[in-house]
Amino acid sequence: MIAELRESFPTAIVCRVFGVKRSSFYEWLQRLAKPQVRREELKLKVVELHSESREAMGSRMISKGLKSQNIAVGRSLVRTLMREANIVSKQRQPHPFRSKGLKHLLRLIDSNATSNRLLLIRSGVATLPA
Known part of the structure; x- marks a missing residue:
């Protein structure tokens, strides 16, 4: 919102109206411009583990799998990465004729x-x- 309004009004005034410090706003702009390489690599690993498990692994098992590969990652981050990649775990159904x-x-x-x-x-x- 501030980024859009600063084209029409001075940045200092727009930040003051929204109660945001100007330095925080500029820091946020720099964070947007910086590529998040580690996050994208983690997302690829999550997708890879999920597909290897025939789409059965959820966030708990994927985080355990990443920890076994010595990659420090929590379950909540894995869950967020799964949402970003549009991944949903499937639970196998029992065979109807077995x-x-x-x-x-x-x-x-x-x-x-x-x-x-x-x-x-x-x-x-x-x-x-x-």
């Missing part, structure tokens, strides 16, 4: 047996055990 295991099968059999027993009792074919 067996869910013996416990699941036993649970199904038990529930079917119980419901069949109840149907027989309701219809009068069987009685409750004493």
Whole structure:
């Protein structure tokens, strides 16, 4: 906002109106002009780790992976870099035709047996055990 208004008004007056020190404004302008090489390198590493994991890694696992490569980075920075790169982790879904295991099968059999027993009792074919 200040950068736009300073084309029409003196910078000192615009900064005073917004309550910003003029030196802070000029420092901010210099930071914008400076390329952020380390941040871009980190973003490339994050994208690389994410794609290696078949897009399953989230910010926690990526930050652990970077720390194992001796790159000091926190989870919040990784999360921010993932947002900047439009990366979202995907969690794998179970295969629809794969067996869910013996416990699941036993649970199904038990529930079917119980419901069949109840149907027989309701219809009068069987009685409750004493």
